[in-house]
Amino acid sequence: MSREHYLQPDSSLAGAGFLDSERFASAGTSCLPDRRSFLRCALCAGAAGTISTMAHPLDAMSLSPAAQNQDDSQFTVEARFYQKLPNRRIKCKLCPRECSVGDRERGYCGVRENRGGTYYTLVHSRVCAAHIDPIEKKPFFHYLPGTLALSLATAGCNVNCKFCQNWDISQVRPEQVPADYAPPQRVAQLATQYSCPTIAYTYSEPVIFIEYLMDTADAGHAAGIRSIVVSNGYIQDEALRAAYGKMDAVKIDLKSFSESYYRQVVCGQLKPVLDSIVTLHKTGKWLEIVYLVVPTLNDGDAEFRGLAQWVRNNVGADVPLHFSQFHPEYLLKNLPITPVPTLERAKQIADAEGLHYVYIGNVPGHPAESTYCPKCGHILVQRMGLEVTQMLIRKGTCPYCGQLIPGVWHV
Amino acid sequence: MRQEPITGRRRFLKNCLASAVAVAAGDGISHSAAGAQNLPLIRSRVVIAQDPQLRGSDSTVDSQRMLSLLDRTMETLLRVSRPDEAWKKIVRPGQMVGLKVNALGGRGFSGSPRLAEAICERLQQAGIRAADIVIWDRDTDELERAGFHVCIAGNRVQCFGTDRMGYEDDLATWGSVGSRLSKILTQRCDVLINVPVLKDHDGAGVTIALKNMYGTIHNPNKYHPNGCDPYIADVNMLPEIRSRMRLSICDATTACYEGGPAYKPQYSWQPNALLASQDPVALDTTGWQMIERKRAEEGLKALEAEERAPRYLATAADPQHRLGINDPQRIERVETDLA
Numbered sequence: 009m010s011r012e013h014y015l016q017p018d019s020s021l022a023g024a025g026f027l028d029s030e031r032f033a034s035a036g037t038s039c040l041p042d043r044r045s046f047l048r049c050a051l052c053a054g055a056a057g058t059i060s061t062m063a064h065p066l067d068a069m070s071l072s073p074a075a076q077n078q079d080d081s082q083f084t085v086e087a088r089f090y091q092k093l094p095n096r097r098i099k100c101k102l103c104p105r106e107c108s109v110g111d112r113e114r115g116y117c118g119v120r121e122n123r124g125g126t127y128y129t130l131v132h133s134r135v136c137a138a139h140i141d142p143i144e145k146k147p148f149f150h151y152l153p154g155t156l157a158l159s160l161a162t163a164g165c166n167v168n169c170k171f172c173q174n175w176d177i178s179q180v181r182p183e184q185v186p187a188d189y190a191p192p193q194r195v196a197q198l199a200t201q202y203s204c205p206t207i208a209y210t211y212s213e214p215v216i217f218i219e220y221l222m223d224t225a226d227a228g229h230a231a232g233i234r235s236i237v238v239s240n241g242y243i244q245d246e247a248l249r250a251a252y253g254k255m256d257a258v259k260i261d262l263k264s265f266s267e268s269y270y271r272q273v274v275c276g277q278l279k280p281v282l283d284s285i286v287t288l289h290k291t292g293k294w295l296e297i298v299y300l301v302v303p304t305l306n307d308g309d310a311e312f313r314g315l316a317q318w319v320r321n322n323v324g325a326d327v328p329l330h331f332s333q334f335h336p337e338y339l340l341k342n343l344p345i346t347p348v349p350t351l352e353r354a355k356q357i358a359d360a361e362g363l364h365y366v367y368i369g370n371v372p373g374h375p376a377e378s379t380y381c382p383k384c385g386h387i388l389v390q391r392m393g394l395e396v397t398q399m400l401i402r403k404g405t406c407p408y409c410g411q412l413i414p415g416v417w418h419v
Numbered sequence: 420m421r422q423e424p425i426t427g428r429r430r431f432l433k434n435c436l437a438s439a440v441a442v443a444a445g446d447g448i449s450h451s452a453a454g455a456q457n458l459p460l461i462r463s464r465v466v467i468a469q470d471p472q473l474r475g476s477d478s479t480v481d482s483q484r485m486l487s488l489l490d491r492t493m494e495t496l497l498r499v500s501r502p503d504e505a506w507k508k509i510v511r512p513g514q515m516v517g518l519k520v521n522a523l524g525g526r527g528f529s530g531s532p533r534l535a536e537a538i539c540e541r542l543q544q545a546g547i548r549a550a551d552i553v554i555w556d557r558d559t560d561e562l563e564r565a566g567f568h569v570c571i572a573g574n575r576v577q578c579f580g581t582d583r584m585g586y587e588d589d590l591a592t593w594g595s596v597g598s599r600l601s602k603i604l605t606q607r608c609d610v611l612i613n614v615p616v617l618k619d620h621d622g623a624g625v626t627i628a629l630k631n632m633y634g635t636i637h638n639p640n641k642y643h644p645n646g647c648d649p650y651i652a653d654v655n656m657l658p659e660i661r662s663r664m665r666l667s668i669c670d671a672t673t674a675c676y677e678g679g680p681a682y683k684p685q686y687s688w689q690p691n692a693l694l695a696s697q698d699p700v701a702l703d704t705t706g707w708q709m710i711e712r713k714r715a716e717e718g719l720k721a722l723e724a725e726e727r728a729p730r731y732l733a734t735a736a737d738p739q740h741r742l743g744i745n746d747p748q749r750i751e752r753v754e755t756d757l758a
Binding site: 095096097105107108110111112113114115116117118168170179180181183184275338339 | 523525582585586590592597621622637638640641643644678679680681683
């Protein structure tokens with residue numbers, strides 16, 4: 009599940025403003041001590057809020073010509089990646105959980121159902137959240153910075169993170185949330201119409217709407233629109249290669265570097281996620297990694313160090329690593345917001361381990377939101393919140409020293 | 420001899436204490452189960468009432484015989500001589516009563532509408548208004564497919580699914596569970612009567628009374644790993660459920676000993692029975708024994724040998740949950756035959 013909040017059409021402005029004020033409070037004590045900086049940050053956050061309000065909710069985009077009285081059958085398509093078993097049972101081969109599902113039952117994700125021995129996805133083209141977001145919100149920092157992404161999600165998720173901020177769409181069955189019919193061609197058409205160079209599969213967990221993701225990516229590519237995905241990476245190898253092979257960039261939420269955390273807080277496993285990251289890197293997809301720092305649960309120095317070493321040794325020092333701030337949500341409302349010094353400590357450790365692009369996320373105005381040249385140290389992409397305020401990279405290199413800066417910088 | 424009064428007084432106090440606990444526990448089911456685990460005096464009563472002639476010539480359940488079977492079940496369970504006396508121990512006039520049935524199996528293998536009708540008849544005789552009774556499960560269409568007559572208005576007994584009212588916005592949490600609860604439970608039920616069916620379950624081992632509460636939450640799919648343990652126990656610990664639960668009446672007119680929870684005719688049999696208890700753990704333990712006996716008759720392995728014994732029953736009975744008793748030695752099993 010993404011840490012990126014899906015904005016309800018009727019509450020996006022209020023939601024963004026509330027969160028931003030909390031972030032200022034945290035940031036102000038650490039990196040923005042003076043009034044000028046505070047006001048600058050507030051202005052920036054206001055701009056970010058404005059961008060969010062520019063986001064077109066599904067209704068405004070008229071994804072579906074007739075949203076009322078949608079027939080469930082139009083969302084129901086035979087699933088890929090499953091195996092038929094005797095007695096009308098099936099085994100799902102989509103994620104490492106490998107749910108064994110009896111007739112008339114659903115898998116752990118809640119969006120796939122066995123009907124008479126055939127497994128169906130119930131969420132094809134069943135979009136419950138859709139917005140136009142800055143790509144920085146995903147976050148992608150080295151992929152088409154400053155552009156907009158047509159972002160969408162269906163209900164459901166294959167894990168159950170106790171900190172999920174989108175749990176009201178990720179931890180429900182599709183029939184429990186309002187949704188619109190948005191077939192792939194319509195999504196591609198809207199992305200073109202609203203000048204979005206990318207379609208982003210995000211908010212809930214794209215693994216569980218993989219058929220829709222694959223079909224939409226094809227439709228997008230046919231229309232010249234790229235596809236990017238924000239995923240937990242908890243997926244089997246065959247499905248990963250088939251589906252994310254169609255993606256132009258992938259962001260993986262690596263939720264911890266500990267199996268016990270994955271078991272207790274995420275309800276999943278770490279090892280398959282690490283395997284996915286390595287596979288994606290080998291296939292040459294643009295890859296970024298986000299690590300949500302949850303106070304007391306995954307914020308130890310040893311864990312940060314182990315993570316940074318693993319990233320350096322397995323996918324290289326050039327893969328961007330984002331340390332994001334946690335906000336109390338869902339089943340972890342008892343924990344505080346991650347202190348900014350904790351995020352800075354994580355960054356220091358990762359920097360010391362030799363990673364070149366380590367960012368701090370969810371703290372608008374923090375200097376570590378920006379991209380710096382690892383060779384000469386000049387700022388190359390300056391960000392404030394979700395806005396790119398300065399973009400100096402030319403032809404993928406640092407204008408000061410000529411250092412190659414990995415990423416996809418221009419459409 | 421001089422020591423005798425001291426010994427007697429000590430024994431007297433001990434007995435008083437035990438009796439007090441027994442009284443407190445015996446008067447209500449979930450209460451009885453709660454506190455009872457370490458007290459050998461406490462037993463939970465489970466009634467198994469059978470009627471070989473329950474079905475008419477067309478093999479459908481006969482309404483009048485079902486009513487008689489229900490009456491026998493309740494009189495035996497609550498040790499009274501008339502059904503209205505029994506029901507007055509469960510409900511009070513003015514209360515809203517919900518019958519949580521299980522309609523997942525379709526017409527072949529859901530709770531019998533005849534049983535629900537019989538319960539509703541007796542509830543009304545006990546002073547509950549028809550409109551204050553709701554027969555419900557997760558989905559209205561599933562209820563219809565199972566043979567229930569949907570009714571969402573008027574002065575009749577109501578019958579509809581949570582899809583008509585939705586789930587609460589706020590999460591209810593206990594232990595490993597965080598779920599939205601059906602608004603039918605939270606807004607339409609002062610008293611909950613659990614009306615499950617008797618089924619084998621590929622993951623949990625068996626699904627009877629405790630697991631039937633999965634139909635009250637919005638995210639049951641999240642709670643099937645590890646044989647549903649500890650999730651089934653934790654769901655039943657949610658205060659909104661535990662505080663309303665008064666009685667479980669398991670519809671064992673048709674039951675399933677293999678291949679569940681979906682209906683597979685080749686693995687079903689017709690015990691023509693009702694199981695009832697105020698202790699859902701004791702009821703499930705007894706139902707599990709019935710399924711194991713049938714499996715043995717059919718030459719199938721025990722659930723334990725298939726590594727799917729219902730471990731959640733021990734969890735439900737442990738000191739953290741105290742939902743009831745799972746020790747067969749402490750379950751008073753009363754069998755009665757209408758024939």
